[in-house]
Amino acid sequence: MNEPQAARATHIGRTLVIASNTFTQLVRMKVFYFLAVFGVIAIASNFFDMPQHTGPEAIGANVLRSIKSWSLGAMTLFSVVLAVVATALLLPKDVEDRTLYTILAKPVPRLDYLAGKLLGVLALIFVSLLAMDILMTAVLHIRTQIVLDQQMTLAAAMGYTEEARESLRAETLAQGPNWSLQAAVLAVFLRAAVIAAVAMLVSTFSTSTLFTAVISFLIYFIGHFQADLRSAWLAGGADGEGWIARGVSLLVSLILPDFQLFNVVDAVIEGQLVSIAVMAKLIGVGLFYVIFYTLCSWLIFAEKEF
Amino acid sequence: MAREMEEKTTPAVEIENLVKDFRTSFRRLPLRAVNGVSIRIMPGEVYGLIGPNGSGKSTTMKALLGLLAPTAGRCAIFGRDSLKVDSRMDVGFLPENPYFYKHLSGAETLAFYGKLCGLRGKALRERIGELLELVDLEGARHRRVGGYSKGMLQRIGLAQALVQEPRLLILDEPTAGVDPVGSRQIRDLVMRLRERGITVFLCSHLLEQVQEVCDHVGIIYEGRMIREGRLEDLIAIEDQTEIILKDADETLVAAVRELVAGHPGKASIIREGRPKTTLERLFLRETIGREDH
């Protein structure tokens, strides 16, 4: 055979090479500095406690929720911005700098290139979220213990019965770190993964980074209405919308991903539990979107000329 | 034996009647960048494609590399269709004014491209060492590519193109924007590769360079191939002969003049005087060559 000395790389091998290169690229672009900002947020969120009620229940009732909503809010923002901006930036940059020519002039299928880029961005988001998650969990754990100590001291001083103290303790512990909180972080990651895949699809036919970013953010926000529009369509015009409104709701629910599905963050902060079954389904939906959009990107990118 | 024969007879590059139209946005009239170009390069040849800017040189190369899909005609590398990923197994490409990932060092850049070609571990490390030595960038091995000069970028680009030891090298304006010293280094490299039997397909608008390294030349103008063939055949002036004398005094020159005048037939002297060195040669002698003295 005419094969050169080097063994042929596998699809997965090449994809991983491009992914790790993209990851290194982003790391060396100093994106991890935002983790410092997150650290400040996570610690600052400790000070959003307000003495409103008297009684043991009120001690720290706010602060635990505050830590969670600040941290998860920051995670959501960082992950989505990172997903869109990094994806929208990296592809056009490779074309502009002609680095893409050198890569595609090697025996690299275009699907491998796209999958690698996306995987690199996702790896970065994953590592960032993991770091933020660890920090949040640590802060929350420490603060929960402090709150619990204060509550129990005051409750004992106020002569709470054993039963009342147990119920208070259980309630406070439910506000602390638990598995549903980790599930919420995973849902944040899934949502970022989907929006990154969307941004990649947009960037395969868009002509500017700005356009890609704007369109992706737009899809992200409208995607949160998708469920509402879908139920409007499925309700069959029961609320008396005109055919234009119905057409729009059908179109939106067909085209856009349902980002609301991944929006368990708020419910978890409010103390709801996420079952494994629901989480598994969410992972399934997230994977479907990422793979589907990657294949769509490839269909367009494969025909692209440089 | 049969395979060896086949390797000798399969062209390294085969472009047949390549046509490429670009749709200019909004205007319906497509722009024909390449119009019926055919090129055949046999293994071991160094082929130079020359033409002014915008004549279709880069488009032809991109079509050959599968970066563009031809409107009509076909391109193949060692018999494999350019639109297939396989065709890129045996080719290295250096684009015009390449930029590499600024965040990588020279060695990391080569490692990246090497891994894309399936190189691993020790073999990869050795190859990187070899290539850095070949392009004389060992000193810049751990420096970020972002800080490389133009000539260094061109050389790391060349090393990158060679990483999987391809049998065909495609160079798009390899010396554009590089100073004469760097330009010379690149030319020397190409010569060395030619000695190793690597087929080279380069394009340039700097004719002198092409003349120096190529054995085959094609001239492309407005998307069409105007002239093509062996360099020597193309540039020889058939009815002229050049004699250059050293330390000749005035009497000898006069005798030559007389001899020509007295010779039967229609021979005549067209021009006489002192041959001039090129400015480039002067520059090289006074800069790099200085150390040799």
Next chain:
Amino acid sequence: MKVWKRTGIVALAVIVTGAARMPVEHRLTAEMRAAGLMPATLDISTRERIGQTSAAVALGGLRTLVATFLNLRAFGFFTEQRWSNVDETYRLIVDLAPRTRYYWETASWHQAYNAAAYYQNQSALPALRRREAWRSSIVRGLEILDQGISNMPDAWPLHVQRGFLLRDPNKIRAFGDPEASFLAAAESYARAAEIEGAPEYARRFQFYTLARVSGREAEALALGRELHAESTAHHAPTLLSVLFALEMWENPEADAKALAIDLFGTEERAVEQLGLYWQRVRERFPTHGVARALEALYDARGTPASERIINQPPPRIYDPEEAFAPGPPQHD
């Protein structure tokens, strides 16, 4: 060109998969709504009230963060005693985080307790307007609790808070008919008691409030006897006193002194606890036979007439702990 053909294929694929995933996502959404994981859709007025920017943020999974911000703002309004602003802000907060009990409790507490007390003490206002402002604040506080309960029907503390508010002697006049108010409070405590994890005192409070509704005494008595028999943990002084009054209501001819000693254990405890009970006139507890029992006990102990509580004017005791403490009351 080919690119256009490919784009067409992609567009078609997007629509086809869109149609395929529609029922799947719809089911998953329904499942997650049922599990309380999906926020209910914001109504349009909320979106308008928050304003464009926050609406976008609130939709992107940051509702609770916006709620945290607004809670800070509400605290500012609270310190400035701008009660309508506090109310308006909490309307937004509970829209954004309808499943956070704390917000419902705090929103209600600000109106029913803080705003009401503020208006009560607002001497610059004419008395009639003060009373009206006081009354509507308390009613608003109750309304917030009712909304909270419809959003979080399983949160027993909200039911208990509702009960506390409705039977609060300092607020009961704001609701019009006190007996209707006690009955509503009794129902709240009853619903709280049915919820898992609710404290035992919920049933005692059901008993205390039901006992104050005329026509429901028999029902209350049955509950009181059940609690009394169930556990000594229920033998709080108030329970024993109310149970005594209801027993005497059922059987006015009974020997009050013997019954009191039977319930309280000793003569001394009986005279002490029934004496305290007698003084809690503002709470409108039933007092059947209490005076008779006290007289008989005083006679037996030889207490001089001047030291007998029933001969003294009812004291004006104001216990803010009772009105403001959200936890189990201390007089229990």
